[in-house]
Amino acid sequence: MRLARWGFWLVFLLVARVYAAEPLTLEKAQKIALAKNPYLKAAEAQVEAAAAGITRARSAFFPRVDIRELYQRSDSPVYVFSSKLAQQNFQAKDFELDRLNYPSPLTNLKTEISITQPLFNRGQEITGYRKAKINHEMALFWRKAVKQRILYETESAYLSLLLAQERIDVMKSAVETARANLKTVSARLAQGMALRSDYLQAKVFLASLEKELLDAKAKAKIARSRLNVILGVPLTKEWIPQKVSLSFVKVPDLAFWTQKALSQRPDLLAEKAKLKLAQEEVRGAKLNFGPAVNLKGVYEYNSEGIGGAQGDAFTLWAQVDFNIFRGFGDKARLAEARARELAQQAQLKAYEREVYHQVEKAYLNLLTAHKQVKVTEAAVAEAKEGLKIVEKRYREGLTIIVELLDAQTALKKARLQHLDALYRYRLALTELKFRAGTLSGGDQ
Structure with a gap:
């Protein structure tokens, strides 16, 4: 009676957990992340502070x-x-x-x-006002950069969870196939058409697949936890993630993406604003010699x-x-400002080169991922056909158990590689948009 009661509550809790899971689309996940992510809230606070800085700087004219x-x-x-x-x-x-x-x-x-x-x-009012406007411009760029990174990380975590669950499905299918083949081996053993070693090998193979299935389930929980961290919700929150489009998209050439990155990537624009700020410091140092x-x-x-x-x-x-003489302090201030301007110019050039490299790398990764999808898709078809042939040959006693197990392993491996390639392609496309500064939420 007690065991029956415990069994009832166990089933009840499992059912309640399933119903507690909430459907989640990529667009919804991105909205949650943008609403709750603390890094974006910090960036928005910086924008408000910079806007207040403009008002404070403007007050110097009144x-x-x-x-x-x-x-x-x-x-x-x-x-x-x-x-x-x-x-x-x-x-x-x-x-x-x-x-x-x-x-x-x-x-x-x-x-x-x-x-x-x-x-x-000595130009303090006008330079202070100009620097405040540049700081506000930088804060806006950084907020946009943080938003794009959150969108990218959210999609990456979302795709990882989807991939982890699809890997579970692949492993379940592999386990079912292994169990069916174990029954075949058992029947052949009973008929004296197979060795006991064949039966033991099939059992060991099934156990190894069941172990991989457990590992896949654990990785799915880790992927869910990672997604919840980015969304800013409790780590144990259960989701039912909806599938996203994994179809191919025709993309422009590399020159298009690099031009986009150099002209509108927000973190690069923030670096350019830093140079404008350094130039304003030089202007202020020059005006400091005036009355x-x-x-x-x-x-x-x-x-x-x-x-x-x-x-x-x-x-x-x-x-x-x-301003007649201040111990050469004004001259030193001008020299310092000019040196900082030169340093920022060099840093900006280095940053532009790094951006170009990141875009090129993302573009090449996308091309590679596209080819890998085609290759792995063909590999899955070949592995399926190969397994059918080997299963038939084994039932007819024309091959050994090792060849059957190898064929099952090849199909499982091909399916997993194809899944990885599909999601890698989708993430490579998202990363290319992210590196080019064109990523926006809502793409399904």
């Missing part, structure tokens, strides 16, 4: 308004003299020497409103307190500062 409140009380002769003037309460008797040298303590409440309008501060020009206005209100003396005044002035 007037600066400050209000200051000041409370003072002192019997310092200079302070009392100037405060009475500011309060517009200075009288003739205040010129007496004793009142000048030994004044009574005086309270002054001062409210000051100042407005500063920057006009040109600083600002306008400022101040309004102040001084009072002795509520009901006391009070007065107000305003001041306007223009200020120009000339």
Whole structure:
């Protein structure tokens, strides 16, 4: 009774697990990854930060308004003299020497409103604004690069899961064939038409295939776990992945893909933006030798307190500062900026060469994968035909068990290689789009 109860719950849990599995298409997987992947969220936060940086840099062009409140009380002769003037309460008797040298303590409440309008501060405003826009441009490029990498990794993991499950189907078919052949050998042994060693070899062969089937199931679980990591969902989440198109696609030549990569691959465009940033640093270092020009206005209100003396005044002035000598620091800054510009130019050239190499490699891998699909497809057909012939010959007693097992192994191997070739072709096509910077979600 207890065993029956445990059996019932085991069946119930297995059925519940099957129904808990959710259908998953490649497009849906990519949407989940884009919505939950932490790397993309970080890239989006960088874009927001860069956009805020533009606003901050733009603020340098606007007037600066400050209000200051000041409370003072002192019997310092200079302070009392100037405060009475500011309060517009200075009288003739205040010129007496004793009142000048030994004044009574005086309270002054001062409210000051100042407005500063920057006009040109050695190019800091304009270069800061330009660099902020370039940083925002770089952040957009990197976000696009991260998005494309997530799409690529999602499709790679999705295809790996599909391939792992198809390998399970191939191994199940191989196990079923091996069991059928074991029955044939057993029947021939009972009829005295086969050796016991043939039967034992068939059993060992079946056991090895069952072991490979277990290994294929374990790899499918690993592939599912890897996909869940990229999707940002629990690692034990079960999916029923839907098949994708594995048909051949006519692609343009290598020149087309390299031109696309050099003109629109986002990480390469970000590297080009880095060069623009370095050039802006050189421009800023040159402008640093120029003057600083600002306008400022101040309004102040001084009072002795509520009901006391009070007065107000305003001041306007223009200020120009000339950079005469700063210990050769400005010259060193310009030399440093120029050196960094040259370094970035060299890095950009190296990056372009690497991009070209990656595109060429992906293109050649695609061509190779296409040929491998054709070759392995023919190999499967030949292996099927070969197994049929060997099975017939074995039933008729015209061949030995080893040849039968070899034929089964050849068919299993051919099917697995064909599956690998099909998925390798699909992934090679996706990688080519990724390396060229043209990958987008939704391709089934």
